[in-house]
Amino acid sequence: MTFLENIYEAGVIGEGGAGFPTHIKYAASPRYLLINAAECEPLLHTDKYQMEIFYKEMLEAIQEAKNFLKAERAVLATKKKYQDLIALFEQEIRDKSYDIELFSMDNFYPAGDEQITIYEAFQKAVPAGGIPLQVDIVVSNIATMKSIYDAQKGLPVTEKYITVTGEVKEPKIIKVPIGITIAKCIEAVGGSTLDNYMVLTGGPMMGRFLTQEEAEIAVVRKTSGGIILIPKDHALVERGNKSLLAIKNETRAACIQCNFCTQYCPRYLIGHPLHPHKIMRAFGVNDVYDEKFAEAALCCECGICELFACPMNISPRIVNSFLKKELRKNGIKVEFQTGPALPERENRYVPIDRLLSRLDIRKYYDRGKPSYMEVTTDKVTIPLGQHIGKPATACVAVGDFVTKGQVIGEIEMKDMGARVHASITGRVTHVDHAVTIESERREEA
Ligand code: SF4
Numbered sequence: 001m002t003f004l005e006n007i008y009e010a011g012v013i014g015e016g017g018a019g020f021p022t023h024i025k026y027a028a029s030p031r032y033l034l035i036n037a038a039e040c041e042p043l044l045h046t047d048k049y050q051m052e053i054f055y056k057e058m059l060e061a062i063q064e065a066k067n068f069l070k071a072e073r074a075v076l077a078t079k080k081k082y083q084d085l086i087a088l089f090e091q092e093i094r095d096k097s098y099d100i101e102l103f104s105m106d107n108f109y110p111a112g113d114e115q116i117t118i119y120e121a122f123q124k125a126v127p128a129g130g131i132p133l134q135v136d137i138v139v140s141n142i143a144t145m146k147s148i149y150d151a152q153k154g155l156p157v158t159e160k161y162i163t164v165t166g167e168v169k170e171p172k173i174i175k176v177p178i179g180i181t182i183a184k185c186i187e188a189v190g191g192s193t194l195d196n197y198m199v200l201t202g203g204p205m206m207g208r209f210l211t212q213e214e215a216e217i218a219v220v221r222k223t224s225g226g227i228i229l230i231p232k233d234h235a236l237v238e239r240g241n242k243s244l245l246a247i248k249n250e251t252r253a254a255c256i257q258c259n260f261c262t263q264y265c266p267r268y269l270i271g272h273p274l275h276p277h278k279i280m281r282a283f284g285v286n287d288v289y290d291e292k293f294a295e296a297a298l299c300c301e302c303g304i305c306e307l308f309a310c311p312m313n314i315s316p317r318i319v320n321s322f323l324k325k326e327l328r329k330n331g332i333k334v335e336f337q338t339g340p341a342l343p344e345r346e347n348r349y350v351p352i353d354r355l356l357s358r359l360d361i362r363k364y365y366d367r368g369k370p371s372y373m374e375v376t377t378d379k380v381t382i383p384l385g386q387h388i389g390k391p392a393t394a395c396v397a398v399g400d401f402v403t404k405g406q407v408i409g410e411i412e413m414k415d416m417g418a419r420v421h422a423s424i425t426g427r428v429t430h431v432d433h434a435v436t437i438e439s440e441r442r443e444e445a
């Protein structure tokens, strides 16, 4: 099988968050391959941990991907603070004579956002509303490269590494089967230090909140990377759960049009016509969400405007997220012009250190590097749509016995989607938009 077929067979998708099917992405012919290894969400150690363990496998996969894509350059973008790791990468690149360049960034947020990493590494801005391929670049997350390596050995994506931290007894990096519940992951690290808490899946800047009850049902997916427990009365929770009506009232009453949200917006700073302060001005006085809100489509929801920049605790990110849905619903699409990056952008980096204080999460950061453990479970519920595009179609039925690694969700290679595989061995007990498998040993004949 070819390099691309192996990726398709193994169900590899972008593990950095978006979940773009990798065999579709790699069907392009870019000049440059950029590997994003600059995990930027505070408190997450997932990519860093995997790089320390699998840097040789990852580099081999990067070189193979570069060869396959016939890319002129492959650039591995990481952070300057990963000095030990950079030394390991350099040594391996020398030893194996790989044609891979290393690029390192300061420890700021959102170094690791795809478009910001592209700008840092290549000094090119992806056109506003566009994709990296428009500047001849394909981007993959570093964890995806380990999955690509495994795929070439015939191993499908069935496990994830996750940082579990915050109000937990002991922060850990855990390796878990895909489809395990979030609650099981929390239980595996000894539970919470609190009786009542909220769960952030993802990082503190862009993560999604779950209640304890929701965490009993929500599962680890191919794109998962972090589970953070925080008190229910934490400012992040209050901010994240604010209703749109409350934000509108706050905007009317308190937005002083200081423009800080725009001045710190990383997309505005690379030349995209995104001006959150103008959006907020219009949002405060309008209830019809038409073309005048089109700029909101450019927002990557990084959260800098509301969690760092705004002095009045107003939430442009939540508003933009709402407006994006409204624009899609109303079929509003506008062509944007991209300007030059602003000269002051380098002075507007948001240092992670300041972010930790601003978000009031320093005490979790100060607990240091989490230790590692593997977690097993006797039941998984594996969603058939964990990626952008079309969900896979179940190819197993209730009562079937499946082994770990067996295909349970199929999709054709030409389709935008990814195959799904059993993450444990056992009996299929439920099939709908997800496949539930309960652990069972098959009796030897
Ligand atoms: S930073 Fe806050 S107060 Fe200032 S313009 Fe933006 S939303 Fe309004």
Ligand code: SF4
Pocket (backbone or CB within 6 Å): 261, 264, 265, 266, 267, 268, 274, 276, 298, 299, 300, 301, 302, 303, 304, 305, 306, 316, 317, 320
């Ligand atoms: S969340 Fe705010 S700062 Fe981030 S891209 Fe959107 S408008 Fe800009």
